[in-house]
Amino acid sequence: MAIVLRDPADERVLESALNGRADALITLNIDDFSPASHLRLAVIPPGAFLRRLQQEPV
Numbered sequence: 001m002a003i004v005l006r007d008p009a010d011e012r013v014l015e016s017a018l019n020g021r022a023d024a025l026i027t028l029n030i031d032d033f034s035p036a037s038h039l040r041l042a043v044i045p046p047g048a049f050l051r052r053l054q055q056e057p058v
Contacts, residue, residue, distance in 0.1 A: 003035045017041060024049065
């Protein structure tokens with residue numbers, strides 16, 4: 001399945017996340033990466049990511 005993003009430069013970022021088997025993509029650019037949800041890659045803003053980290057047990 002081909003995913004097309006609004007900004008072609010973002011495709012490199014998405015490709016790197018997928019090739020690196022990332023659990024999530026942390027970005028303020030949520031709208032432009034919304035097609036990534038079809039690839040089961042969470043797209044999370046930095047604030048939400050930090051809150052998740054704070055909730056994890058040490």
